[in-house]
Amino acid sequence: MPGSTFGRILTVTTFGESHGPGIGVVMDGAPSGIALTVEDIQKELDRRRPGQSAITTPRAEKDKVEILSGVFDGLTTGTPIALLIRNEDKRSSDYDNLKSLFRPGHADWTYGAKYGVRDWRAAAGHRAGKPRRAWRPAPWHERSWPSGASIMGYSREIAGVRAARVVPEEIEKNPARCPDPDAAPLMIARIEEAKAQGDSVGGIVEVVVQGCPPGLGDPVFDKLEALLGHAILSVGAVRGVEIGAGFEATRLRGSAYNDEPYMDGSRMRTRTNNAGGIAGGISNGMDIVIRAAMRPPASISRAQKTVDSRARRSPSRSPAATIPASFPVPFRSLKP
Amino acid sequence: MPGSTFGRILTVTTFGESHGPGIGVVMDGAPSGIALTVEDIQKELDRRRPGQSAITTPRAEKDKVEILSGVFDGLTTGTPIALLIRNEDKRSSDYDNLKSLFRPGHADWTYGAKYGVRDWRAAAGHRAGKPRRAWRPAPWHERSWPSGASIMGYSREIAGVRAARVVPEEIEKNPARCPDPDAAPLMIARIEEAKAQGDSVGGIVEVVVQGCPPGLGDPVFDKLEALLGHAILSVGAVRGVEIGAGFEATRLRGSAYNDEPYMDGSRMRTRTNNAGGIAGGISNGMDIVIRAAMRPPASISRAQKTVDSRARRSPSRSPAATIPASFPVPFRSLKP
Amino acid sequence: MPGSTFGRILTVTTFGESHGPGIGVVMDGAPSGIALTVEDIQKELDRRRPGQSAITTPRAEKDKVEILSGVFDGLTTGTPIALLIRNEDKRSSDYDNLKSLFRPGHADWTYGAKYGVRDWRAAAGHRAGKPRRAWRPAPWHERSWPSGASIMGYSREIAGVRAARVVPEEIEKNPARCPDPDAAPLMIARIEEAKAQGDSVGGIVEVVVQGCPPGLGDPVFDKLEALLGHAILSVGAVRGVEIGAGFEATRLRGSAYNDEPYMDGSRMRTRTNNAGGIAGGISNGMDIVIRAAMRPPASISRAQKTVDSRARRSPSRSPAATIPASFPVPFRSLKP
Amino acid sequence: MPGSTFGRILTVTTFGESHGPGIGVVMDGAPSGIALTVEDIQKELDRRRPGQSAITTPRAEKDKVEILSGVFDGLTTGTPIALLIRNEDKRSSDYDNLKSLFRPGHADWTYGAKYGVRDWRAAAGHRAGKPRRAWRPAPWHERSWPSGASIMGYSREIAGVRAARVVPEEIEKNPARCPDPDAAPLMIARIEEAKAQGDSVGGIVEVVVQGCPPGLGDPVFDKLEALLGHAILSVGAVRGVEIGAGFEATRLRGSAYNDEPYMDGSRMRTRTNNAGGIAGGISNGMDIVIRAAMRPPASISRAQKTVDSRARRSPSRSPAATIPASFPVPFRSLKP
Numbered sequence A, B, C, D: 001m002p003g004s005t006f007g008r009i010l011t012v013t014t015f016g017e018s019h020g021p022g023i024g025v026v027m028d029g030a031p032s033g034i035a036l037t038v039e040d041i042q043k044e045l046d047r048r049r050p051g052q053s054a055i056t057t058p059r060a061e062k063d064k065v066e067i068l069s070g071v072f073d074g075l076t077t078g079t080p081i082a083l084l085i086r087n088e089d090k091r092s093s094d095y096d097n098l099k100s101l102f103r104p105g106h107a108d109w110t111y112g113a114k115y116g117v118r119d120w121r122a123a124a125g126h127r128a129g130k131p132r133r134a135w136r137p138a139p140w141h142e143r144s145w146p147s148g149a150s151i152m153g154y155s156r157e158i159a160g161v162r163a164a165r166v167v168p169e170e171i172e173k174n175p176a177r178c179p180d181p182d183a184a185p186l187m188i189a190r191i192e193e194a195k196a197q198g199d200s201v202g203g204i205v206e207v208v209v210q211g212c213p214p215g216l217g218d219p220v221f222d223k224l225e226a227l228l229g230h231a232i233l234s235v236g237a238v239r240g241v242e243i244g245a246g247f248e249a250t251r252l253r254g255s256a257y258n259d260e261p262y263m264d265g266s267r268m269r270t271r272t273n274n275a276g277g278i279a280g281g282i283s284n285g286m287d288i289v290i291r292a293a294m295r296p297p298a299s300i301s302r303a304q305k306t307v308d309s310r311a312r313r314s315p316s317r318s319p320a321a322t323i324p325a326s327f328p329v330p331f332r333s334l335k336p
Helices: A038-048 A092-098 A108-115 A129-135 A138-144 A168-173 A183-196 A224-233 A246-251 B038-048 B092-098 B108-115 B129-135 B138-144 B168-173 B183-196 B224-233 B246-251 C038-048 C092-098 C108-115 C129-133 C138-144 C168-173 C183-196 C224-233 C246-251 D038-048 D092-098 D108-115 D129-133 D138-144 D168-173 D183-196 D224-233 D246-251
Strands: A011-016 A022-028 A065-069 A081-086 A150-158 A203-210 A238-243 A261-264 A267-270 A288-294 A304-308 A313-318 B011-016 B022-028 B065-069 B081-086 B150-158 B203-210 B238-243 B261-264 B267-270 B288-294 B304-308 B313-318 C011-016 C022-028 C065-069 C081-086 C150-158 C203-210 C238-243 C261-264 C267-270 C288-294 C304-308 C313-318 D011-016 D022-028 D065-069 D081-086 D150-158 D203-210 D238-243 D261-264 D267-270 D288-294 D304-308 D313-318
Touching: A011 C022, A011 C065, A011 C081, A022 C011, A022 C065, A038 A065, A065 C011, A065 C022, A081 C011, A150 A168, A150 A183, A203 B246, A224 A238, A224 A288, A224 B224, A224 B238, A238 A246, A238 B224, A238 B246, A246 B203, A246 B238, A246 B288, A261 B304, A288 B246, A304 B261, B011 D022, B011 D065, B011 D081, B022 D011, B022 D065, B038 B065, B065 D011, B065 D022, B081 D011, B150 B168, B150 B183, B224 B238, B224 B288, B238 B246, C038 C065, C150 C168, C150 C183, C203 D246, C224 C238, C224 C288, C224 D224, C224 D238, C238 C246, C238 D224, C238 D246, C246 D203, C246 D238, C246 D288, C261 D304, C288 D246, C304 D261, D038 D065, D150 D168, D150 D183, D224 D238, D224 D288, D238 D246
Parallel strands: none
Antiparallel strands: A011 A022, A022 A081, A065 A081, A150 A203, A203 A288, A238 A288, A238 B238, A261 A267, A304 A313, B011 B022, B022 B081, B065 B081, B150 B203, B203 B288, B238 B288, B261 B267, B304 B313, C011 C022, C022 C081, C065 C081, C150 C203, C203 C288, C238 C288, C238 D238, C261 C267, C304 C313, D011 D022, D022 D081, D065 D081, D150 D203, D203 D288, D238 D288, D261 D267, D304 D313
């Protein structure tokens, strides 16, 4: 089966190139009777919109979403929900100078290897960050569905600066979405420094799910961490994922790693949470803690050496890419 | 869809509990006409068999595999290949003392939360390490299929001791499967030290795929790293996965992370391999490098505090578990 | 998994209600480099457009299709192809009188039972015939892909009048798409007669695939006839499907049913084709012959007794539905 | 995805050849806590066992089933349930004379076309009737699961003799599983007549589901009739399937076909059941009525002309096949 559909119970099918007529998603399997308006979705899109602060990409695009199906009289009908975002800015001539260059750190070459054709407009248009915005509205239900769970996301680390503590109400107060008021200015300084030098930085996003009921996930191939890992690794810039103690767990002894169970009323809890809320592939009712390693964005404005497909000569020089450093914060605090 | 089947082109369906009649797999989608004997598979099983060295679990089980279908006259027929391993040792009375205890670090509690029944024989029998052995034969084809790719796996790090270099021919020479002859004795010492104290250690497994053709993987949800990550995170002890520079990439600038392309004859290559062989979700022809963080095994012989389901009192003391420290090395060098 | 996606190698995801903003499909898995223009698709849509002849529904809608993604410079790129048809006519007030009535033969009641909400605009809007038009462009590739196979479809029977012979060039010459010039006028007369009486008629569509290579299909659950049957039975009006001799095969003896094989050069053929081109679930290289039983359309202009959800009284009288008798011919002759 | 796994919520994966070591199924997704013993399953297998009466195949095989996993202390655990039936009779030398002959009506040729290898032991062993027996236990839950629905199956027609009425308690009283005591002797006479002449007969199986709740099925591709049709068409001998009025519906007018709704207390029902319990792809609470056209078995003892792969000459004469006429009755009355 082709790979543009994801999910078991709620499936998300994605389409669109960053420089084509539009991008969108079809969500199938949503329950009927849930309140959903175009404003609910637009708010999420606006939150991630580029050009909001000095540390993000300056493109000022206004993505306007339209609901094509699945909603009637403000309620979901149970049938597929299709969303469409028209691309405003289709001046692919902006990219003419990239027509023959393989941009370092981009997927130009692998797309050619797979498909045999090259959509030079945005090189790897289908993959580029913009279409990903079409998925953003997909998890709108997290807030609306009566699961009782809340999701909180923030920058745990940017350019090597680590948030030492998590103060949920701080997250939305700074453009770095850093939960530690002491670390935030340092993160922003590092981003601006890199940006001034035509460069980009990476970081680590941490997501915490509170209130997830125990019993979710499957014991073998569809372990909860495997499904979440699959989803997170399908976000373009992610190069690693870890749950709970993650890579640090490899340096602990079993006696230190094993979380000690105790009874909290009728519910079992553990005194530590090295397991990150998932044991044996199944949620145990503790907070689910998962981290994604995001590499620095490939598009930088410094000149880089690369290959020119016309000359097939190497090395050549890539023109300065138009997209300066930015650090995506693809998750959010729903219940701070 | 339930989660005991994995794969798109070749699917693997798993079944069996560690203390039931047997464990097995059904592989569907294998091409016809490939040479396959029961000895090919048995050799792989023997390689991982417990009790081989002082640093692994002392259980001396002889898993004998049987091919139930899909092979005729030594060749695959194209129909599903079913493999069965009978469980020799079903003395579940060994586990009687665990009947009411939730073992720390195990999935006893989450299984109960999901299924509402408790198979106390091995607590989380379906998940336990032994059934995983049934999957081992699944990738037999790596060697037989004419892909040209070779796979090499080894312990990059055990108990904090890191292999500084990779000498492929060293891997099979030491029980730690360490590719660095200087680090191997240190790793073994740390394992023995922990074992003497009734404890266990974790580590990092690194897998390198050489000769993978460019163009594999999908640009959106089924990125090659997402599919590999899903598979690797479905191995019980894995708590994190990273590709190429992985988590270290988050501390690099874009100009340092972006691998510089050059032409090697008619083929594009990159001077560095921070991408770990995958760009935009699609293999680029460089070595695929992927690492798995494996937590220390949960079964240790030291006493631990836990909950007793009879008394529902907490804390109580877990009896010493019978399975001492072991470090699984689930991957292997096919072409050293 | 929800049921709005179909297919293994090429998947089709559908969305849209007949009275919402629009309807569409996302096709994933199409190869790259295939010529495809919006005109190619529009031509197929126009062919089935209502209002073309006296015997079809008089609604004169002009479905205009737009390609949203997956095509660049007139060639497919290998990424998902999304198509959108805007609904022109959204006067749901036309249906106000149906707000509380369950239309006989329609799915009003079952939709309510499943989803708990009622989109009275078109009652079962997601299911209604119009959205199905969005799938029509999906098999455009049949013509473009270099498979060598050709597909021919026609009315084998309408209102009990059977086409005694198949003259391919006759199919497009009459609005009944009947391949027998003698039967065509009789079919049309029966349709007009029913229409004059505010009623509708059913029929049997026959599809013949010529040049299908042997070896397609799977031996167990995904037999070729099972996959085709699944697809055909997902067209709303279909109440039965049969392959080759079909139901008549149940009245033949084995010696008469078994097709006698013979060698035609290096290729095996059979002297008869009772198997309809599929043996053991796999194509055998003979013509694939499949028939679909299409019930008479549920929307008729005669008054019918039904239930009124306000009064919950029964029987009441349904208002005359606005859509007269029509007979859909959803398949076409590609190589007459 | 390969085609040996079927199902959305409960999946069934099948394996095994009729002349290999064994056949079996893996069922995933069954709920935990359901009582299930090996005797429950064995009873179903015995019911269909060949050699029970004069009108079935005389092979006297005793299929003994074993539960390999998924059941503990007589209850399902929620993990995959694997069943294995060992093949007793592996004398493939019985089939030596067929080594080079393509048996008319069998899938010998198409298997060769698909897989390129020929398992001459049973020609199309994976497909042959025997492995299908492994699926039989799969729906054991129909009886055990608390759905409230009951399933009844019987021979509606054999060799052209039609059951005029359905008396449930008659079904198990005659070897033809005919629900009409007047038609049963005629059906048996036709079978015996064909058998005496070395021939086989076909028939129509009718299945009725009573008490199915409304709301099951999906509006587009996974219509209930499409899913059932897929499943039924994957039984080897089936050449057609129809729901409710089926092919006869094509000769009715809309006003006659549309079932008139009325209120039966708080539940909507229809006065007729031409829809066969499914409207718009979703169950409506009326009886689900579905029929399968089963061709006469291909294996007959009369000589037939065929192709010899050694000589590649045509026509040749097939040896008399060893399996006389039989009529499978693959469904059963659960609540007579």
